[in-house]
Amino acid sequence: MSAIDFPDDLLALERSAWEAQQAGTLTSEQAAAVQARVTAFAAEQGLDRYQVEMELKRAVRHPESD
Structure with missing residues (x-):
């Protein structure tokens, strides 16, 4: 699961x-x-946009790795 x-x-x-x-x-x-x-x-979560994008891609493209 994604962090x-x-x-x-x-x-x-x-x-x-x-x-x-x-x-x-x-x-x-x-x-x-x-x-x-x-x-x-x-911005809403106070997170780094790059990190959000990378985690999102991982969650969608490789759900088995969560």
């Missing part, structure tokens, strides 16, 4: 973006929406 407790909306955004990336259909708008939510969440 960060991600909200469901952020996990859903990242999952959708990851699926789109794998399918070759990721849009810049979709990527920007994820980035904006990551940035907002990091």
Whole structure:
């Protein structure tokens, strides 16, 4: 499990973006929406944005390692 407790909306955004990336259909708008939510969440929680992004990607792309 990730050390960060991600909200469901952020996990859903990242999952959708990851699926789109794998399918070759990721849009810049979709990527920007994820980035904006990551940035907002990091600021809300007082966390480093880079660390939030890395943990989020790990939680979505490699859930078995949690």
